[in-house]
Amino acid sequence: MLSINNLEARIEQKQILRGLSLELPAGQVHAVMGPNGSGKSTLGYVLAGHEGYEVTGGTATFNDEDLLAMEPEARAAAGLFLAFQAPLELPGVNNANFLRTALNAIRRARGEAELDAVGFLRLARAESKRLAMPDDMLKRNVNVGFSGGEKKRNEVLQMAILRPKLAILDETDSGLDIDALRIVADGVNALRSPDFSALVITHHQRLLDHLVPDRVHVLSQGRIIRSGGPELARELEANGYAGVVADAA
Amino acid sequence: MNQSLRNGPSLRNGADGYIARYQGLRGRLPGDSTIRAAAADAFGKDGLPSMRDEDWRYTSLRGLAESDFQEPLSAVSTAPILGETIDAPRLVMIDGRYQPGLSTPPAGVTVTPFAENPYFGRLPDIKRPMAALNTMLAEDGVQLHVAAGVDAGALVLLSLAPDGHRPIAFHPRHSIHLEPGAKLTVLEIARGEGSYLHNAVTEAVVAKGAVLTHIRLQDEGPDAFHVNTTFAEIAEYGTYDAFVLTLGARVARTEIHARLIGQHGMVHLNGAQLLGGQQHGDITTVVSHDAPNCGSRQTIKNVLSDRSRGVFQGRIEVARAAQKTDGYQMNQALLLSPHAEIDCKPQLEIYADDVKCSHGATVGELDAEQLFYLRSRGVPDAEARAILVRAFLAEAMDPIAHQDARALLERAIEQWWEHRA
Structure with a gap:
């Protein structure tokens, strides 16, 4: 599904990714862990097409398409979704309108019929209920006045409605309490299927208790320095990154 | 420079062509000729406003002197396209002339064409050069009157300049009078083709407890000049709620003078300008708080692309007697191009000591x-x-x-x- 090969990227003059390679097969959930500044968020932004990052080398293909050549909206239409670590506030943009515009833009790009207001609202209400979100979150402006947890849940709601093939969750667990964590994990687990993959960027083992990954990758200084099964996450939780990073150095 | 030459007839302040037109029409123009003569004196002396005038620092209308505008034709041959409007009674003006045949005056509003029974009003000030020009040459307009306690609903005032083949100038003179407790919503829409000058003056009188909602869509043709000067007076517990959307015209100026003369009056002057190409859009407001316990709110948004230029000048005057005034003004600009420009001049003149007045401006991408x-x-x-x-x-x-x-x-x-x- 996602194949990253020797990816290099920088922001302004600062090199962040230095030859990152990763294979994410269809139907799998992989976790990317690593210390602060290792390039985790950069990986998410580069894959989603943020213009602030310059790709200086390597490739990334998504279902055999050259991901790096696509505009951000084309990546979304192809089925990629990035749940932001710090979701943006959009004052003056109604959350329900935002979601419907996004869904219909993607449906249009895929050659599917657009959903009308009634059909959309039915879907959005059902999904927000499943995520235990208050109804009025749909009526409010996008993320404006939302608590940290509400913002994260709003990201998961977008994911649930847009139904991506590949979800990249950038520290979606940070700032969530135990209940919210479970809800977020359930939201991702609900999408699990042979056609769905997820890249879960996280600091902590906690989320991975609910969202069990097929593989765990450790990112350090812009490269994957170690990969393993779910037990690797527990090892990191117990011993910290220092050992792993030192081994690789 | 030779003083006599400066004041002589060769003085090029752009007034000549308009004065000549006035002299040619004199005797045939409706209404009190002494009012027009005073306006002609004022206009002849000051001429078209230019950036030398403090109130016109960012907007010059000297381009109007170079254009040779003609008189509108007196007859309208074909039914014009009205364009999109709302489901409400409408009053239609073509080339500045009221068209009873195309109009559907609403119940609850007395409509008198200016041409039939000219009323110049007591608020318009001929010290404002474009108001003087209007006073000198106004031929028609609509005069609206709503009786005490009547909720007259909404009406559309549609101004069209549909010809587009000859450059014309028209100077409609409108007035809106609401008696105590009356309510009216006026949606003004201005559209047209080709090169023309639409120079309107409106007097709005809001009596005690009356509510006038005054919404404008300025969607003139790309070669038009649009100048719209409103003089409003609001009595106690009255509300003047204005919104202007500027989309059209090559050069546009919306100027609103609102005077709060009774306690607990309220003024909203909101607006938005969306400009592109080399368009120039100017919103100028003067809110005068003469009475205590009144409020005024202004939120102006500018969206500027290409090489367009937006101007907002907003003055809030608070008289010594106007204690407990609550005034707010915000001008914000979104620049969509590095060549677009916004000029903003807020002015607060406060002579009372117990007031709340704030203003702000932001510019961003x-x-x-x-x-x-x-x-x-x-x-x-x-x-x-x-x-x-x-x-x-x-x-x-x-x-x-x-x-x-x-x-x-x-x-x-x-x-x-x-x-x-």
């Missing part, structure tokens, strides 16, 4: 991170930009209580955006 957020959700770049521009305008647009009028303005903005894309 579209937020790159917000844009990326939208695009990452599949929204195409152009649509994402349009969403963020609409969001920027929302604060000014949302208070427009008349749903149909607001929807009309929103569609006009969408069309503006589509033409640009």
Whole structure:
């Protein structure tokens, strides 16, 4: 599904990714862990097409398409979704309108019929209920006045409605309490299927208790320095990154 | 420079052609000729406003002197296209002349054409050069009157300049008078083709407890000059709620003078300008708080692309007697191009000591991170930009209580955006 090969990227003059390679097969959930500044968020932004990052080398293909050549909206239409670590506030943009515009833009790009207001609202209400979100979150402006947890849940709601093939969750667990964590994990687990993959960027083992990954990758200084099964996450939780990073150095 | 030459007939202040027209029409123009003569004196002396005038520092109308505008033809041959409007009674002006045959005057409003029974009003000030020009040459307009306690609903005042083949100038003279407790919503729409000058003056008198909602869609043709000067007076517990959307014209100036003369009066002067190409749009307001316990609110939004230029000048005057005044003014600009420009001149003149008055201004570009957020959700770049521009305008647009009028303005903005894309 996602194949990253020797990816290099920088922001302004600062090199962040230095030859990152990763294979994410269809139907799998992989976790990317690593210390602060290792390039985790950069990986998410580069894959989603943020213009602030310059790709200086390597490739990334998504279902055999050259991901790096696509505009951000084309990546979304192809089925990629990035749940932001710090979701943006959009004052003056109604959350329900935002979601419907996004869904219909993607449906249009895929050659599917657009959903009308009634059909959309039915879907959005059902999904927000499943995520235990208050109804009025749909009526409010996008993320404006939302608590940290509400913002994260709003990201998961977008994911649930847009139904991506590949979800990249950038520290979606940070700032969530135990209940919210479970809800977020359930939201991702609900999408699990042979056609769905997820890249879960996280600091902590906690989320991975609910969202069990097929593989765990450790990112350090812009490269994957170690990969393993779910037990690797527990090892990191117990011993910290220092050992792993030192081994690789 | 030779003093006599400066004051002589060769003085080039742009007034000559208009004065000549006035002299040619004298005797045939309706109404009190002494009012017109005084206006002609004032206009002849000062001429068209230029950047040398403090109140016109950012907007010059000297271009109007170079254009050779003609008289509108007296007869309208074919039924013009009215364009999109709202479901409400309408009054139609073509080339500045009232068209009873195309109009459907509403119940509850007495409509008298200016040409039939000219009323110049007591508020318009001929020290304002374009008001003087209007006073000198006004031929027609609509005079609206709503009796005490009557809720007259909404009406559309449609001004069309449909010909487009000859450059024309027209100077309509309107007045809106609401008696105590009366209510009226006026939606003014201005459209046209070709090169022309639309120079309107409106007197709005809001009596005790009356509510006048005054919404304007200025969608003139791209070669037009549009100048609109309103003089409003608000009595105790009265409300003047104005919104102007500037989309059209090569050069546009909306100037509103609102005077609060009784306690607990309220003024809203909100507006938005969306400009492109080399358009120049100017919104100038003067709010005079003469009485205590009144409020005024102004939120102006500018969306400027290409080489367009937006101007906002806002003066709030608080008289010594006007204690407990609550005044607010905000001007914000979104620059969509590095060549666009905004000029902002707020002025507070406060002579009372117990007042709350604030003003602010911001200038910015579209937020790159917000844009990326939208695009990452599949929204195409152009649509994402349009969403963020609409969001920027929302604060000014949302208070427009008349749903149909607001929807009309929103569609006009969408069309503006589509033409640009």
